[in-house]
Amino acid sequence: MIQARILFEAAGPLTTIQDRGRTGSMRFGVPPSGPVDRLAFAAALAATGATDGWGFELSHGGCLITCHDGAIGFALCGGGFLADIDGDEPRAWRVGTLHAGQRLRIRAGSGNWAYLAFAGQHAAPRWLGSSATHASSGLGGGLIEAGSAFTFDSPRTLDPSTLAPPPPSGPPDSLAVVLGPQDRHFLADAVRQLEQARFTVTSRFDRMGRVLGGPPLVPTSISMPSEPALRGCLQADGDGGLTVLLADHQTTSGYPKIATLIGPDVDRLAQMPAGHTFRFDLIDRHEALRRTRTAAAANAAWLRSLTAPGRLDERLWSNNLVDGVIDANGP
Incomplete structure (x- = not known):
């Protein structure tokens, strides 16, 4: 061999x-x-x-x-x-x-x-x-x-x-977020700051998360039961400092999460150089789905253009060769 x-x-x-x-x-x-x-x-x-x-x-x-x-x-x-x-x-x-x-x-x-x-x-x-x-x-x-x-x-x-x-998935100085899942722990002023202020990606990061600089978004309380945590959540500590959760994020968290980044923008933020400034674009869940699906389609087309020819068996395994279903018991 x-x-x-x-x-x-x-x-x-x-x-x-x-x-x-x-x-x-x-x-x-x-x-x-x-x-x-x-x-x-x-x-x-x-x-x-x-x-x-x-x-x-x-x-x-x-x-x-x-x-x-x-x-x-x-x-x-x-x-x-x-x-x-x-x-x-x-x-x-x-x-x-x-x-x-x-x-x-x-x-x-x-x-x-x-x-x-x-x-x-x-x-x-x-x-x-x-x-x-x-x-x-x-x-x-x-x-x-x-x-x-x-x-x-x-x-x-x-x-x-x-x-x-x-392919670009969005403007370099804007990242899309959906409010929640624990925005109930923040006053209206914190939500306005989230949408209107500019934030900075800091040099403090690892596979678990990335710390942001910017105005503090102080929660009304951090005495909440632990709830599920997901990649892309914007988690606020007791002083209002924000951390974006990444691949090795904890599965539950007792800190409130004011908003959640859409999938493509999580990866964009993770790659931003320290000191880069941006703002959050607050969108609803329907727009979030639209943007995510649009990015997924563009990325899939781009990835297909990169695919190595490889051996015949590898090409067969990597492609869907079935484009329909036959019911053996049907007419």
Whole structure:
């Protein structure tokens, strides 16, 4: 069997293995985890044809990888992170092939998260049915450190290219939110501030959440029973400071959540550089659904344009070949 082996010579502190996320376990207190930027993650998988459905999530520390054996294609997507091979011109959104003896160096860009996928097969560790790593516990595929090595079966090479950027999903200085689910714990003035004031993304973030700067939105009380928490919720502490919940968010929270970001804008906020200012666009649930569906359709078309040709069996598995249903008992 043809194989390729890579070794992490260096890895930043937030380097993990992620798949699309762990479903069905939040009722047991287990966060879904998965990628912080779901679109960039999907792009890396699409570009490599990674049928195992997982990749490496990188943050500001970047990484340095050596290919020890074989040759294997890779894709780096998201955050404006830059990749070079043996010191050649660094490029973002890069696809290429790493050959034995070559080094792949990845450095941080304008954003905060990037995704690296390889065109081969490797059975990453799973926990509760998923390889998504819960960063604080390390459960799942696991944290990546210097010395971590991976052997990929059936590696494929990929022609060098630079991927087209994703379609814009909204203006750079505006993020859409829906009021609630605990807006009852805020006065009308706090809701007006939410809609009219400008906020700043700070450098305080991890996979659990990101702290915002701006006017305090002080709740009337924080003596509330714990209620479910979801990705994208704007959670206010007792002083009115806001935190946006991300992939490793807690499953319940006793702090009130004044509003919730729509899905596409959660990933946008997670990638914004520290110091970037924006305002919240307060919309109703019907507009939220419309914008989310529009973004999903545009993103799906873009991802299809990135899909690696791969082998015939992989193309068959990745496409829906059934466009109708036949009832054997029907007329």
